[in-house]
Amino acid sequence: MQAVVFRGAHMVRAEERARPEVGPGQVLVRVRACGVCGTDRHIYEGEFPAAPGVVLGHEYAGEVVEVGPGVSDLEPGQKVAVDPNIACGICRPCRMGKVHLCESLTAVGVNYDGGFAEYSLVPRAQLYPFSGDLDWAEAAMAEPVACCLHGIDLAGIRGGETVLVIGGGAIGQIHAQLARLSGAGRVALTDPVLRRRELAREMGVDLLLDPSAQSLDEMRAALHGGADVVIEAVGSAATAEQSIALAARGGTVIWFGVAAPEARSAVSPYDIYRREITLRGSFVNPFTHERALALLTGGRLRVGPLITRRIGLDEVPAVLATPARDDLKVVAIP
Numbered sequence: 001m002q003a004v005v006f007r008g009a010h011m012v013r014a015e016e017r018a019r020p021e022v023g024p025g026q027v028l029v030r031v032r033a034c035g036v037c038g039t040d041r042h043i044y045e046g047e048f049p050a051a052p053g054v055v056l057g058h059e060y061a062g063e064v065v066e067v068g069p070g071v072s073d074l075e076p077g078q079k080v081a082v083d084p085n086i087a088c089g090i091c092r093p094c095r096m097g098k099v100h101l102c103e104s105l106t107a108v109g110v111n112y113d114g115g116f117a118e119y120s121l122v123p124r125a126q127l128y129p130f131s132g133d134l135d136w137a138e139a140a141m142a143e144p145v146a147c148c149l150h151g152i153d154l155a156g157i158r159g160g161e162t163v164l165v166i167g168g169g170a171i172g173q174i175h176a177q178l179a180r181l182s183g184a185g186r187v188a189l190t191d192p193v194l195r196r197r198e199l200a201r202e203m204g205v206d207l208l209l210d211p212s213a214q215s216l217d218e219m220r221a222a223l224h225g226g227a228d229v230v231i232e233a234v235g236s237a238a239t240a241e242q243s244i245a246l247a248a249r250g251g252t253v254i255w256f257g258v259a260a261p262e263a264r265s266a267v268s269p270y271d272i273y274r275r276e277i278t279l280r281g282s283f284v285n286p287f288t289h290e291r292a293l294a295l296l297t298g299g300r301l302r303v304g305p306l307i308t309r310r311i312g313l314d315e316v317p318a319v320l321a322t323p324a325r326d327d328l329k330v331v332a333i334p
């Protein structure tokens with residue numbers, strides 16, 4: 001079978017591999033779609049550790065081909081989406097119920113062979129069966145949607161509140177829709193790229209802001225003093241500072257975007273204190289995959305327009321090396 005293999009920083013290749021054999025507790029999945037994620041880019045650049053020789057790809061869905069000994073509740077042909085993150089279950093965060101903050105968290109497509117391949121072996125516990133005629137590429141979006149759902153859970157949006165999303169990439173566009181589904185009275189989105197603002201408008205965002213043309217004061221005024229919830233979905237020091245500045249008094253700020261580990265933002269402790277700002281990070285997808293799939297299969301979320309390109313496995317290395325600026329989500333179809 002064909003597979004996209006990580007050999008080291010800047011060395012990712014499409015290679016021929018033997019189709020894997022199922023072991024106890026495992027399921028062999030015929031991969032139908034696997035999304036290219038920012039994390040894959042970081043792995044390619046050597047900025048995020050991955051096991052050399054591993055098949056990349058952690059946002060995927062497919063069909064069950066064969067089940068290993070001990071797996072009795074799945075049958076060949078069943079559609080499944082993959083939750084890639086595997087917690088150890090025995091460290092202190094795991095035992096405190098925060099499995100996603102596991103001290104030895106591993107992931108399919110990072111530490112074990114993943115979804116940029118025709119077939120993938122997945123532990124049964126990582127699979128979420130689903131039915132219906134959901135498009136495969138959209139089913140592969142269950143993973144990023146599940147991560148966004150965790151951020152939305154942490155934001156605690158109350159009906160009628162104003163929610164601002166900073167960044168109109170695929171993740172920001174998902175957050176904007178989830179904010180609406182959570183009862184936001186007004187959803188705003190800021191992005192310097194016109195196409196992304198236009199897409200956000202098509203997706204139902206009420207207020208579009210352009211940080212390259214509008215000052216912080218102008219944006220704050222457009223938000224009537226600030227947003228009750230601000231979701232930062234860029235991952236830069238500058239937008240992190242902006243997210244606090246654009247929060248209303250008593251507002252909640254979620255830092256969702258993945259910043260470089262060495263990035264630093266200036267925060268005024270007095271400002272956080274005086275305006276009672278709640279600042280929270282949001283990391284991966286603890287027990288949100290089931291709900292993410294429900295939103296997708298139920299047609300409550302529109303992720304189709306976010307998929308700007310479908311490519312073959314052989315094109316994945318080039319996309320990782322030189323991502324196109326116009327792309328939102330690129331999905332590989334093995």
Ligand SMILES: [Zn+2]
Nearest residue numbers: 037038039059
């Ligand atoms: Zn990802």
Ligand SMILES: [Zn+2]
Nearest residue numbers: 088091094102
């Ligand atoms: Zn653990």
